[in-house]
Amino acid sequence: MLDRMRRNPSNAHLSLMLVLTFSTGIIDAVGYLGLDRVFTGNMTGNVVILGMALAGDTDLPVVGPLIALVGFMGGAAAGGRALRGAAAAWTARHTVLFGAVGVAIALAAVPASLLDTEHVALQYAITATLGIAMGCQAAAARHVAVKDVTTVVVTSTITGLASDSTLGSGGGQPWKRRAGAIGLIGAGALTGALLLEVHIGAGMALSALLTLGVAWLGHITHPGRLDRLAYDQV
Template sequence: MAEESDTDPAPKARPPGRACGSGAAAAAVALTVATGAMDAISFLALGGVFTSVMTANLSLLGMSTASLDAALARDSAVAMAGYIVGALVSGRIVRGSRPALRARCALTVELLALGGLWAVWASADGHPAGGRQLGLLAVAALAMGGQSGLVRAVGPPGFSTTYLTGTLTGVLVDAVRSGTVRRLSIALLGGLVVGAAAGGLLVAHAARAAPALPTGLVGLVLLASLTSLARDAQGHLWPHSE
C-alpha cells in the first residue's frame, strides 16, 4: 500500500467517472435520470406510489393500514410486486458467463417494458385510469426492478441507479471525514433530481409524451453499450468504483 501511495499520491481524489471510464459513468447517470423521471410519472399519474423506492412503498403500505386507504394499499402492493418480479428476472438474466452480453439483454427487457408502457400510456392520451393504470404501474415497477437487479449484479457493491439513500449518506460521511466528495455520487444524486423534475414537468404539460424520457434514456444506454462508449477499459458496462 505504501508503494502505491508513492506512485499515486492521492488515489482517492481522482474523479470517479474518469477512473472507471467517462462513458460508463455517463450511462449510470442517464439511467438515474430515467429513474427519477419514472418515479415522478408513477407518483403523479399512477397512484401516488414509487416504482424504484420500495422502502417508501413499504411505509405507504403501513400508513394505508392505519388510514384504511385500500387504494393506497393496493397500489403500493402492485408496485412492490412488479419491482420484485423485475429484479428477479433481471438477476436471472445476468447470471452466468459473458456478463456484458447478459447486461445488454437485461437492458433490452427494460427497454421493451418501458416502450410497451409508453404505447399504452399514449393510447390513454397520457391519463390512464382503472385497470390500465394499475397495469402500467406494475410494468413501470418491473422495469425499475429490472434496472436495479442489473446494476446490483454487474456493478460494484453498494452501487445503484435507483435507490440512492446510501449514496447520499456516503457523500455526507465522506465530506465530514475527508473533506472530499465523489463526483459520480454527486452526479447520480443530481441526475435523480433532474429526472424527477423533467418527469413532473412532462406529466403536467405534455402528459402524452412523459414516458418518452425514461424510454429514450434507456434506449440510448443500450445503444451506447453496443459500442465502447458505455464501457470502461476492462469492458465493464458500469462504473466499478465510486
C-alpha cells in the same frame, strides 16, 4: 466520444448509470403524480406508503404500491437469473436486459398516451410493467457495479456524501459521482413532473429513449471480445 468510452470503460459505465438514474427520476415522478402516488423505481417509498396506509383513514393507496413492489421484485429476480455467471463487466446480457427495460417502458407509454389513464385497471397494468422494468434495470445496474450509483435509490449515496465529507469522517470520497447521482435523480423527477403537463406518456417516452440509448452505447463501447468470451463460457 465513443473512442474515449472504449478506452475507459469504468468512466463509460459511470456515465451510463447516471443517465439511468436521471431516467428513474422521470419514471418515479410519472408514477407518483400520474399513477396515484406509486413509486416504480424507489421501493423504499412504496414500503413506507404501504406501512402508513395500513394504519387506515390515511387516504393512501395500497394496491398500486403493492403491485409496483411485487413487479419490481419479479423484475429484479428475472434480471439476477439472466446474469447468473456473467462476467463482472458489461456483457451481451446487459445489453439485452437494458434494451428490454427500454422496450417495456415504451410499451407502457403507448396505452398511457392513447387511452384514459383514469381507468384503474390501466393504471395497475402500467404500474406492473414499469415495476418489472425498473426491477430488471436495478438488477442489471447492480451487476455492472458502479459504486454509489444504483440508478434507483440515492439514500446510501446521500449518507456516504455526508458521512465522508469534511463535516464527517473527512476521509475523502468520490463526491462528484455521489452529488451527480443525487442531483440527476432530482432533475429527472423535475423533468417527469414538467412532462406530465404535456401528457403522462411523454415522460415514459423520454425514459424509454434514454434507456435504449444506454443499452446501445453500452453495447458498442464495452470491451467486446473479452465479454463475449466470458458470455460464451457460461
